[in-house]
Amino acid sequence: MIVDDYRPPRPWDRTPVRERGYFDLLGPGVVAVVAGRPAAPPGAGGWHPPTGGAWIHVGEEGIVTAFTGKVEVGQGTHAALIRAVALDLGVPARSVRLVMGDTDLCPWDLGTFGSRSMPDALPPLRAAARALREEIDRRPGRSDRPSDLGARVRGLRTILELPPAAEGEPAPPPPPGPAATVADDPTVVTGARRYGSDLRPDGVLEGRVLRAPTYGARLDSVDTAPARALPGVVVVEEDGFVGVAADDRRDAAAALEAIRARWTAVPAPDEAGIEEYLRTHPLDGDHWDAAAEADGDLPAAWDRSAVRLTATYRTDYIAHVPLEPRAAVARWDGNRLSVWLGTQTPFRARDDVARGLGIPVDDVRIRVPPTGAGFGGKHGGAVALEAARLARAAGRPVRVRYSREEEFRFGYLRPLSLVDVRAGADAAGALTAWEFENVNGGAAALGSPYRSRAHRLENRLARSPLPQGSYRSLAAVANNFAREGAIDELAVLLGRDPVAFRAANLDDLRLRRVLETAAARAGWDRPLGGDGRGRGIAIGREKDGRIATVAEVTVAPDRRVRVDRIVTVFEAGRVVDPDRLARQVEGATVMGLGGALFESIAFDPGAIRNPHLARYRVPRFSDLPEIVVELLDLPDQAPAGGGETPIIAVAPAIANALYAAGGVRLRRLPLLPTGRLPRPPAGPSGPG
Amino acid sequence: MADPPRILRVNGDRRPVRSAPGRPLLEVLREELDLTGTKYGCGEGECGACTVLVAGLPVRSCQVRLGEVGDRDVTTVEGLARDGALSPVQRAFLEVGAFQCGFCTPGMLVAATALLRAHPSPSRAEAADALEGNLCRCGGYGRILAAVARAAELAREEGREP
Numbered sequence: 001m002i003v004d005d006y007r008p009p010r011p012w013d014r015t016p017v018r019e020r021g022y023f024d025l026l027g028p029g030v031v032a033v034v035a036g037r038p039a040a041p042p043g044a045g046g047w048h049p050p051t052g053g054a055w056i057h058v059g060e061e062g063i064v065t066a067f068t069g070k071v072e073v074g075q076g077t078h079a080a081l082i083r084a085v086a087l088d089l090g091v092p093a094r095s096v097r098l099v100m101g102d103t104d105l106c107p108w109d110l111g112t113f114g115s116r117s118m119p120d121a122l123p124p125l126r127a128a129a130r131a132l133r134e135e136i137d138r139r140p141g142r143s144d145r146p147s148d149l150g151a152r153v154r155g156l157r158t159i160l161e162l163p164p165a166a167e168g169e170p171a172p173p174p175p176p177g178p179a180a181t182v183a184d185d186p187t188v189v190t191g192a193r194r195y196g197s198d199l200r201p202d203g204v205l206e207g208r209v210l211r212a213p214t215y216g217a218r219l220d221s222v223d224t225a226p227a228r229a230l231p232g233v234v235v236v237e238e239d240g241f242v243g244v245a246a247d248d249r250r251d252a253a254a255a256l257e258a259i260r261a262r263w264t265a266v267p268a269p270d271e272a273g274i275e276e277y278l279r280t281h282p283l284d285g286d287h288w289d290a291a292a293e294a295d296g297d298l299p300a301a302w303d304r305s306a307v308r309l310t311a312t313y314r315t316d317y318i319a320h321v322p323l324e325p326r327a328a329v330a331r332w333d334g335n336r337l338s339v340w341l342g343t344q345t346p347f348r349a350r351d352d353v354a355r356g357l358g359i360p361v362d363d364v365r366i367r368v369p370p371t372g373a374g375f376g377g378k379h380g381g382a383v384a385l386e387a388a389r390l391a392r393a394a395g396r397p398v399r400v401r402y403s404r405e406e407e408f409r410f411g412y413l414r415p416l417s418l419v420d421v422r423a424g425a426d427a428a429g430a431l432t433a434w435e436f437e438n439v440n441g442g443a444a445a446l447g448s449p450y451r452s453r454a455h456r457l458e459n460r461l462a463r464s465p466l467p468q469g470s471y472r473s474l475a476a477v478a479n480n481f482a483r484e485g486a487i488d489e490l491a492v493l494l495g496r497d498p499v500a501f502r503a504a505n506l507d508d509l510r511l512r513r514v515l516e517t518a519a520a521r522a523g524w525d526r527p528l529g530g531d532g533r534g535r536g537i538a539i540g541r542e543k544d545g546r547i548a549t550v551a552e553v554t555v556a557p558d559r560r561v562r563v564d565r566i567v568t569v570f571e572a573g574r575v576v577d578p579d580r581l582a583r584q585v586e587g588a589t590v591m592g593l594g595g596a597l598f599e600s601i602a603f604d605p606g607a608i609r610n611p612h613l614a615r616y617r618v619p620r621f622s623d624l625p626e627i628v629v630e631l632l633d634l635p636d637q638a639p640a641g642g643g644e645t646p647i648i649a650v651a652p653a654i655a656n657a658l659y660a661a662g663g664v665r666l667r668r669l670p671l672l673p674t675g676r677l678p679r680p681p682a683g684p685s686g687p688g
Numbered sequence: 689m690a691d692p693p694r695i696l697r698v699n700g701d702r703r704p705v706r707s708a709p710g711r712p713l714l715e716v717l718r719e720e721l722d723l724t725g726t727k728y729g730c731g732e733g734e735c736g737a738c739t740v741l742v743a744g745l746p747v748r749s750c751q752v753r754l755g756e757v758g759d760r761d762v763t764t765v766e767g768l769a770r771d772g773a774l775s776p777v778q779r780a781f782l783e784v785g786a787f788q789c790g791f792c793t794p795g796m797l798v799a800a801t802a803l804l805r806a807h808p809s810p811s812r813a814e815a816a817d818a819l820e821g822n823l824c825r826c827g828g829y830g831r832i833l834a835a836v837a838r839a840a841e842l843a844r845e846e847g848r849e850p
């Protein structure tokens with residue numbers, strides 16, 4: 001890596017522009033620095049967090065080095081951003097390199113989540129690239145060859161300071177030629193690529209951490225003397241943290257075993273009591289500080305309803321299961337700390353670590369090595385702080401790598417959601433009343449894209465007894481599962497076609513186009529042949545992306561289910577890198593399948609019962625349906641993020657297909673914890 | 689760990705190792721020999737990230753003890769390229785873009801190599817079956833199967849071992 005031996009006295013994001021060592025690190029040339037932008041005021045439509053801007057250096061060799069605070073954890077933005085910079089600069093992608101998530105060198109960033117990489121990082125990078133192009137074009141020797149680019153910046157030490165980039169896109173980029181394609185890193189296939197868990201600085205020790213047996217348990221007493229008596233073992237006991245480090249992982253494990261600790265568990269519900277618990281435990285204090293939004297005259301809307309639905313939809317706790325568990329390597333150089341950490345939020349990790357250790361932020365550097373995925377599960381810097389504490393005491397580098405079981409138990413989960421829906425429609429097929437309340441899941445995609453006469457939305461944040469946090473698309477899966485299930489139920493009650501019913505209640509033309517394209521692509525109007533077959537559709541709008549998914553399923557006579565085909569149409573504004581975006585959509589579809597069909601965290605009070613892959617099933621090759629992906633490109637719209645929204649319509653499309661095929665309405669994720677569809681209740685049955 | 693060094697045959701080399709015979713092969717490769725291409729994903733035989741070849745057969749190196757390997761040849765992902773040239777399977781994965789985070793890729797490459805050496809032209813279903821024990825949490829299964837098909841084609845065209 002280019003930056004291995006260079007460390008500025010203070011992180012660049014905390015240093016005045018003119019004092020940053022751009023030229024010390026990268027040699028003479030021209031740098032464009034685009035300032036960060038504060039958060040947009042509330043009510044600006046959508047979520048606009050602050051961003052840290054971007055900087056790009058063009059050096060004498062014609063090498064372009066761009067910096068962003070976003071990270072790459074498998075979502076392909078590294079390639080997409082390089083492609084964008086190369087196009088605006090008019091150089092081949094191979095002469096551009098991109099440094100991501102190094103807190104000493106990169107612009108500050110809130111974190112890589114919320115599908116914000118394109119909306120946050122693309123405008124400032126493009127603004128910097130375009131300013132550089134203009135500046136360089138003013139110099140003699142115009143040519144597009146990167147070597148000439150270098151010749152024209154020779155001997156310069158010019159910094160172009162630019163204001164914050166406007167949101168959206170400055171102008172359409174030039175059309176991509178073949179040189180814009182960003183090749184995949186060959187070290188992925190040679191095995192030479194070093195992920196965080198592969199890094200081994202000289203003299204590194206292996207760290208292990210004492211863990212509470214149940215969440216929130218209080219450490220009453222601990223006796224570390226037996227561990228301290230072992231040769232070559234470092235023991236740290238500070239601020240409630242107890243950990244050990246030794247040359248070898250096994251020695252560290254043995255030392256941990258030798259520690260005697262007494263814990264007192266806090267009361268927590270079991271699985272049977274979880275719904276009741278969440279409904280009676282507001283997050284803050286004893287009342288619901290609910291964010292409610294309402295419009296229209298609900299009683300009047302109910303009066304006009306020809307059909308009414310009242311239902312609760314539930315999604316279970318599930319785990320991210322990134323294939324690489326959490327890992328951090330910490331090294332102290334004097335009183336300055338470096339941590340290599342696979343995280344989605346390096347700058348937050350920097351703050352967490354500095355605060356946890358009581359040292360200045362300027363002395364902490366977080367670097368993000370290649371990371372074996374995140375899916376929203378790798379926020380923060382807990383593991384970095386663990387490694388840093390041990391390394392400080394040991395006087396040697398320490399790495400802490402979670403076991404798979406630790407990854408399950410000491411990360412956090414996607415929240416369990418309960419969504420209460422009350423909805424009605426009139427005889428003409430127009431939605432009347434729409435009441436929608438999520439308990440514990442969160443607000444993402446809480447708002448409905450459908451028009452109704454009156455609505456009420458509420459988001460009740462509860463106090464979860466299991467640790468919960470971000471997950472790919474946050475609550476959008478839960479909310480979309482409930483909404484798209486309820487819409488399907490209303491269509492059934494009215495005897496209307498689910499596609500036509502949706503289209504008739506949508507004002508969002510982009511979403512309608514996505515819906516209609518998916519229906520056409522899936523052959524919605526042609527009957528599905530075969531016994532036990534059914535088709536379902538679901539749509540959604542989130543993070544300014546629009547999605548429609550059609551699922552086709554077969555229910556066998558023994559009620560086993562096979563998902564045969566998934567057709568997804570996705571629109572996220574302009575497509576920056578079609579191949580990387582397609583990978584995201586395909587991958588999100590497969591991941592969505594797991595949460596839809598079988599993924600679920602089982603638990604006893606305060607403890608996960610299935611923290612192993614043998615007992616927590618994730619999608620495998622045999623679960624793979626035929627997947628058809630179509631990307632709609634809107635060249636005059638700014639690119640929206642693409643990593644999350646493609647997951648949100650998978651579960652409801654499958655649930656709706658199961659209803660069509662098997663006559664059973666399932667309102668809980670996972671849909672098929674036993675692998676089989678229940679028989680329809682006796683009496684008048686749904687469509688067979 | 690006071691055992692005398694034994695010889696492990698890895699990727700065509702004879703490497704002295706000091707680990708105890710009971711230590712999982714995965715740890716010996718990663719910790720002692722610094723062959724970190726082989727990944728830890730679960731340590732319980734459930735994910736396939738640690739797949740290597742022992743005497744040409746794919747095994748989960750987290751489940752095999754050093755002592756069980758004896759003098760059989762071990763091939764890790766680092767040993768798939770020959771004389772600096774990527775193998776057809778490696779090239780096919782790059783060509784198809786059959787990964788996202790890439791963490792499952794070494795195990796997939798090794799398992800796919802074993803499959804194609806035994807069955808040069810597997811059907812899609814046969815390939816899926818052979819790779820069933822390898823997880824890709826990024827959900828790249830479709831592309832991985834496409835890459836296996838492409839690798840079979842490349843190996844045939846070039847008359848090379850996959």
Ligand code: FES
Binds near residue numbers: 731735748749
């Ligand atoms: S690490 Fe060996 S199978 Fe998962």
Ligand code: FES
Binds near residue numbers: 789826828
């Ligand atoms: S590419 Fe991430 S696990 Fe397969």
